[in-house]
Amino acid sequence: MIIDRLFQLYQIALVVYILMSWFPGAYNTAVGRFLGRICEPFLSVFRRFIPAIAGLDFSPIIAFLVLEFAERGLYYLLISLNLL
Numbered sequence: 001m002i003i004d005r006l007f008q009l010y011q012i013a014l015v016v017y018i019l020m021s022w023f024p025g026a027y028n029t030a031v032g033r034f035l036g037r038i039c040e041p042f043l044s045v046f047r048r049f050i051p052a053i054a055g056l057d058f059s060p061i062i063a064f065l066v067l068e069f070a071e072r073g074l075y076y077l078l079i080s081l082n083l084l
Contacts, residue, residue: 007071018060
């Protein structure tokens, strides 16, 4: 289903964006800037509420959980509306 693929693609983009923090200057590449434009607005919502602990950012964990719940919620909504 296309919705599953879109959520999966966004999750992959988030993982790549998060892993880019391990490499100096990776965010300054064309890929880094593109991923920053699509991932940072979503991650920044959670960074406002979840502070970094000892320099570690735990907000992506919550972001992945929220994304998973959103995917399931959308899936069940489409089923209940008989669109799937």
